[in-house]
Amino acid sequence: MEHAHSFSVVFRGNTPSLWLSMSIVTVQLGQCGNQIGFEVFDALLSDSHSSQGLCSKRENEAYQASCKERFFSEEENGVPIARAVLVDMEPKVINQTLSKAAQSGQWKYGQHACFCQKQGSGNNWAYGYSVHGPRHEESIMSLIRKEVEKCDSFSGFFIIMSMAGGTGSGLGAFVTQNLQDQYPNSLKMNHIIWPYGTGEVIVQNYNSILTLSHLYRSSDALLVHENDAVHKICAKLMNIKQISFSDINQVLAHQLGSVFQPTYSAESSFHYRRNPLGDLMEHLVPHPEFKMLSVRNIPHMSENSLAYSTFTWAGLLKHLRQMLISNAKMEEEVGSDCVAQASLELLVSSDPSTSASQSAGITGIDWHVRPPLSGLPPLGKMSLNKDLHFNTSVANLVILRGKDVQSADVEGFKDPALYTSWLKPVNAFNVWKTQRAFSKYEKSAVLVSNSQFLVKPLDTIVGKAWNMFASKAYIHQYTKFGIEEEDFLDSFTSLEQVVASYCNL
Numbered sequence: 001m002e003h004a005h006s007f008s009v010v011f012r013g014n015t016p017s018l019w020l021s022m023s024i025v026t027v028q029l030g031q032c033g034n035q036i037g038f039e040v041f042d043a044l045l046s047d048s049h050s051s052q053g054l055c056s057k058r059e060n061e062a063y064q065a066s067c068k069e070r071f072f073s074e075e076e077n078g079v080p081i082a083r084a085v086l087v088d089m090e091p092k093v094i095n096q097t098l099s100k101a102a103q104s105g106q107w108k109y110g111q112h113a114c115f116c117q118k119q120g121s122g123n124n125w126a127y128g129y130s131v132h133g134p135r136h137e138e139s140i141m142s143l144i145r146k147e148v149e150k151c152d153s154f155s156g157f158f159i160i161m162s163m164a165g166g167t168g169s170g171l172g173a174f175v176t177q178n179l180q181d182q183y184p185n186s187l188k189m190n191h192i193i194w195p196y197g198t199g200e201v202i203v204q205n206y207n208s209i210l211t212l213s214h215l216y217r218s219s220d221a222l223l224v225h226e227n228d229a230v231h232k233i234c235a236k237l238m239n240i241k242q243i244s245f246s247d248i249n250q251v252l253a254h255q256l257g258s259v260f261q262p263t264y265s266a267e268s269s270f271h272y273r274r275n276p277l278g279d280l281m282e283h284l285v286p287h288p289e290f291k292m293l294s295v296r297n298i299p300h301m302s303e304n305s306l307a308y309s310t311f312t313w314a315g316l317l318k319h320l321r322q323m324l325i326s327n328a329k330m331e332e333e334v335g336s337d338c339v340a341q342a343s344l345e346l347l348v349s350s351d352p353s354t355s356a357s358q359s360a361g362i363t364g365i366d367w368h369v370r371p372p373l374s375g376l377p378p379l380g381k382m383s384l385n386k387d388l389h390f391n392t393s394v395a396n397l398v399i400l401r402g403k404d405v406q407s408a409d410v411e412g413f414k415d416p417a418l419y420t421s422w423l424k425p426v427n428a429f430n431v432w433k434t435q436r437a438f439s440k441y442e443k444s445a446v447l448v449s450n451s452q453f454l455v456k457p458l459d460t461i462v463g464k465a466w467n468m469f470a471s472k473a474y475i476h477q478y479t480k481f482g483i484e485e486e487d488f489l490d491s492f493t494s495l496e497q498v499v500a501s502y503c504n505l
Contacts (some may be wrong), residue, residue: 021065021066021069021070021153021262021272021274022070022151022153022154022155022274022275022277022278023069023070023071023073023083023151023152023153023154023155024070024071024083024155024156024157024158024260024276024277025083025084025085025144025147025148025151025154025156025157025158026040026041026071026082026083026084026085026157026158026159026160027084027085027087027144027157027158027159027160027175027179028084028085028086028087028097028160029087029088029159029160029161029167029168029171029172029175030087030088030089030161030162030165030166030167030168030169030171030172031088031090031093031162031165031167031168032160032161032162032165032168032193033087033088033159033160033161033162033168033172034086034088034093034094034097035093035097035245035246035249036160036191036193036249036252036253037082037084037086037097037160038097038100038101038249039246039249039250039252039253040160040252040253040256040257041071041072041082041084041101041107042101042104042106042107042253043250043253043254043256043257043439044067044071044257044260044261045067045072045080045106045107046106047067047257047261047438047439048063048064048067048068048261049064049106050439054402054403054435054436054437054442055435055436055437059435059436060436062262062272063261063262063272063434063436066262066272067261067262068080070260070262070276071083071260072107073150073151079105079106079107079108080106080107080108081107081108081109081110082101082107082108082109082110082113083147083150083151084109084110084113084147085113085114085115085140085143085144085147086098086109086113086114086115086116087114087115087116087140087143087167087171087175088115088116088120088167089116089117089119089120089121089128089132089167089171090116090117090118090119090120090167091116091117091118094114094116097109098114110147112143112146113143113147114143115136115139115140115143117132117136120166120167121165121166121167121170121171122166123164123165123166123201123203123204123207124166124170124203124207124477124478124481125166125169125170125173125203125206125207125210125211125478125483126170126210126477126478126479126480126481126482126483127166127170127481128166128167128168128169128170128171128172128173128174129170129171129173129174129210129214129481129483130170130481130482130483131481132167132170132171132174133170133171133174133175134174137174137178140175141175141178141182144157144175144179145182148183148186154186155186155187155275155276155277155278156183156186156187156188156189156220156277156278157179157183157186157187157188157189158189158191158277159172159175159176159179159188159189159190159191159219160190160191161190161191161192161193161211162192162193162195163192163193163194163195163207163208163211163212164193164195164201164204164207164208165201165204165207166207169207169208169210169211170207170210170211172190172211172215173210173211173214173215173218176188176190176214176215176218176219177214177217177218179218180218180219187220187277187278187281188218188219188220188221189219189220189221189222189223189277189280189281190215190219190221190222190223191223191225191256192211192212192215192222192223192224192225193225193227193252194208194224194225194226194227194228194457195208195227196227196228196231197228197457197460202474203468203474203477205461205464205465205468206465206468206469206474206478206488208461208465209461209462209465209488209491209492209495210483210487210488210491212458212491212495212498213490213491213494213495214491216291216494216495216498217494219291220281220285220291221280221281221284221285221291221293222291222292222293223256223293223294223295223448224292224293224294224454225252225255225294225295226329226457227248229329229330230248230251230252231243231248232329232330233251233300233329233330234247234248234251236330237299237300237301237302237330238251238300238301238302239302239304239305240302251300254297254300254439255295255297255446256295257438257439258297258399258401258438258439258444258446259280259295259399259446259448260276261401261434261436261438262276262434262436263276263399263401263432263433263434264432264433264434272434273432279432280397280448283395283397283430284394284395284396284397284448284450285395285450286394286395286423286427286428287394289497289498289501290394290450290501290502291450292450292453292454292458292498292502293448293449293450294448294449294451294453294454295446295447295448295449296320296323296324296328296329296330296446296447296449297444297445297446297447298316298319298320298323298330298444298445299311299316299441299444300330303440306440306441311441311442311443312443313400313404313405313407313408313409313443313445314409316443316444316445317398317408317409317410317412317413317445318412320398320445320447321412321413323447324391324393324396324413324418324447324449324451325390325391325418326390326391327390327391327451327452327453391451391452391453392418392419392420392451392452392505393418393419393420393428393449393450393451393452393505394419394420394423394428394450394451394505395419395423395427395428395429395430395449395450396413396418396428396429396430396447396448396449396450396451397429397430397431397432397447397448397449398410398413398429398430398431398432398445398446398447399431399432399433399445399446399447399448400431400432400433400434400443400444400445400446401433401434401436401437401438401441401443401444401445401446402435402436402437402438402441402442402443402444403435403437403442403443404443405433405434405435405443406433406435408433410429410431413425413429413431414426414429420505451505452502452503452505454502455499455502455503458495458498458499459499462492462495462496462499465492466492469485469488469492475488
């Protein structure tokens, strides 16, 4: 199925040359997946048509061509069609999504790329997975197959879903498993939305552990966004007073766009990267036990603030590095003591002649403390009673977009103290660059990180689900659709193993 005859223009030296760009098929599942999917395609296209790219006309054309080949197929009348399949068990959101895309006049969804029914999953993972999945498997997989066949060169799937509801999570897990069975050699990245800590539905913790444990078996990487963190970005950085799901989804789309839009394939090359999905996996998931990815993106600000702001690469990268060390979700959170501690640890490790007590005059602290783990920790109670001094990484990717990008210095991300002992920084850290600015920012930086960032939220969700499970609360809602207690126990075991593996870094 891998033909190779669709070329887009990119650069060799400083002149455009032909280079194949591999396409990604997006599968949007449930209300959350469809609403975010729309914002992602909208952000990609409006960025690629932006006049603020701050680069030459030729370079802009190359960038546009690469973006389109990746995410859109062309239609006769010139309107790009998203390479996407939309799935929901209720028609309302899909109908809204289709008409919003068509009204934009810039792009649209394919006429026959949707599957919906009249009855939802009622926030029940088991219903999505065990009833809707098998019942509609053939129709959904047929739509996906048609979309894949339209790609001249196919890279893999980007699957957008929530993990707390019924359709997105239950049906999403079922569809991902099917994709693994039918396309074992194609990459699958699941973008999952972590529920609000305060809770949207009473059984969200059950739905979440079932989703995560199943995806851990069938997906190549899980790109995770926490609703709470994105909400905070909207409130504190974007200064939005009444935050809607649309606001949250636009921040998500901005972050995803800044990861997936074209970048050069190597330091000196003017080729655009032809297989970003494959490169992401190769750089960030060196071992199947570690496949949780997070995104940190700076700057984030309202149009008003932006008018009065200037950015330097040194400033942006310093902030981003501090966010990584302290596991902060956004730049305002990085002023804490743990950054000072973690930075000191890194300062010490960078200069073997300096001892921890000499630098900053602090004595008696063991900067290399790691929590001891004997086998699996008790459910929901990690052996992490005190916070880790800093966030240890398996692998990190920094993506830089904008003016003077070649002058940006990323040496701070190559410090061995940031990474697990079994990977050298030369293998654990990568940087992608392009002079083409993204969205409204003259300079922007993204960190995609495979690190301990989700240990605490994952442990919390497992703990809450376990407490409900121990008292048999709501279990009958699942067993009546064929998800047995044994399935829950399997999920607990596999996620405890994930927590233990990340804790042990």
